[in-house]
Amino acid sequence: MKEKLDNIKNQVNQKVKELKDMQSLNELKVKILGKKGELTEILRGMKDLSPEERPIIGNLVNKVRNEIEEVIKNAEDLIKEKELERKLEEEKIDITLPSSKIIRGSKHPINRTIEQIQDLFVSMGYDVVDGPELETDEFCFERLNLPKGHPARDMQDSFYITQEVLLRTQTSAVQARVMLANKEKSPIRMICTGKTYRREDDATHSHQFNQVEGLVIDKKERNVSLADLKGTLQVFVKEMLGNNLDLRFRPSYFPFTEPSYEVDVTCFKCCGKGCNLCKQTGWIEILGAGIVHPNVLKMNGYDPDQYGGFAFGTGIDRLAMFKYGITDMRYLYTNDIRFLKQFDRKD
Numbered sequence: 001m002k003e004k005l006d007n008i009k010n011q012v013n014q015k016v017k018e019l020k021d022m023q024s025l026n027e028l029k030v031k032i033l034g035k036k037g038e039l040t041e042i043l044r045g046m047k048d049l050s051p052e053e054r055p056i057i058g059n060l061v062n063k064v065r066n067e068i069e070e071v072i073k074n075a076e077d078l079i080k081e082k083e084l085e086r087k088l089e090e091e092k093i094d095i096t097l098p099s100s101k102i103i104r105g106s107k108h109p110i111n112r113t114i115e116q117i118q119d120l121f122v123s124m125g126y127d128v129v130d131g132p133e134l135e136t137d138e139f140c141f142e143r144l145n146l147p148k149g150h151p152a153r154d155m156q157d158s159f160y161i162t163q164e165v166l167l168r169t170q171t172s173a174v175q176a177r178v179m180l181a182n183k184e185k186s187p188i189r190m191i192c193t194g195k196t197y198r199r200e201d202d203a204t205h206s207h208q209f210n211q212v213e214g215l216v217i218d219k220k221e222r223n224v225s226l227a228d229l230k231g232t233l234q235v236f237v238k239e240m241l242g243n244n245l246d247l248r249f250r251p252s253y254f255p256f257t258e259p260s261y262e263v264d265v266t267c268f269k270c271c272g273k274g275c276n277l278c279k280q281t282g283w284i285e286i287l288g289a290g291i292v293h294p295n296v297l298k299m300n301g302y303d304p305d306q307y308g309g310f311a312f313g314t315g316i317d318r319l320a321m322f323k324y325g326i327t328d329m330r331y332l333y334t335n336d337i338r339f340l341k342q343f344d345r346k347d
């Protein structure tokens with residue numbers, strides 16, 4: 001029996017050297033240690049031994065079994081190590097190979113312009129607020145002093161979803177929302193940028209465009225005046241379009257401001273001499289603005305005897321076109337990658 005055990009041990013020691021992979025190792029394990037394995041066979045034969053021999057051989061079998069298990073365990077570790085090495089070798093990445101180019105997107109000129117506007121006004125102490133694009137007639141018109149049937153509603157052809165709900169035609173709608181939310185808290189200094197919609201589809205207008213709205217409200221004694229409005233817009237225009245540009249306030253009409261103005265800026269192409277961009281006038285109209293109408297204050301929770309302020313609004317798309325010298329508005333919407341790539345650089 002001892003001989004048999006030695007044989008098995010030698011056989012294992014021999015076989016282990018020839019093992020190549022886990023499969024052959026498992027086969028060896030089964031052959032020796034498995035249910036029908038050679039060592040198990042010997043253990044079964046123990047019942048035929050004399051009581052004196054049994055513990056001696058039992059000890060021996062256990063010893064051999066431990067030895068074999070250790071040999072197999074070592075072999076297993078070695079195989080695993082080799083397999084890992086082989087895997088690492090096979091999956092090695094050659095980091096010296098040139099990589100494929102990653103195509104990066106670039107910020108859209110409208111988004112660049114919006115960010116620039118927001119940064120500027122934040123630096124002047126304004127809040128940037130948001131409002132819904134799907135707006136109610138109440139906020140888009142009524143609370144801005146434009147009751148139903150008011151002729152000035154014709155200035156903005158609207159997309160109505162129901163009788164009361166429409167796609168906002170102007171970010172001015174946010175004025176009323178902010179005033180109501182603030183409940184006579186002052187000062188209010190806010191801008192809102194965002195998409196607006198009108199039923200226009202001629203060559204120079206899109207049905208969807210972007211606007212920025214500004215609103216400042218403060219206590220009457222703090223005298224927020226036309227001079228403040230002009231100073232603010234001057235900073236705005238300088239930041240967006242360049243220094244040395246003059247502003248011109250032309251009396252106009254908006255239902256939510258009184259007095260109301262259209263604001264022109266010196267034509268930055270010809271510096272005021274007259275060219276095709278400014279239609280030989282030397283001026284380009286860029287903004288609507290004015291002193292907040294008492295009715296608007298009243299309707300939105302601010303006593304016009306105690307509070308006052310100014311508001312302004314403008315189209316961002318046109319501003320972006322002026323800023324970047326874009327000649328056709330459709331470039332802003334057709335997403336031609338060749339056009340957009342030109343903005344893939346720092347301003």
Ligand code: DAH
Pocket residue numbers: 169170171172213214254256257287288289290291311312313314
């Ligand atoms: N909401 C106006 C428009 O879309 C622009 C505007 C004019 C906004 C005067 C104002 C303002 O806040 O005071 O044409």
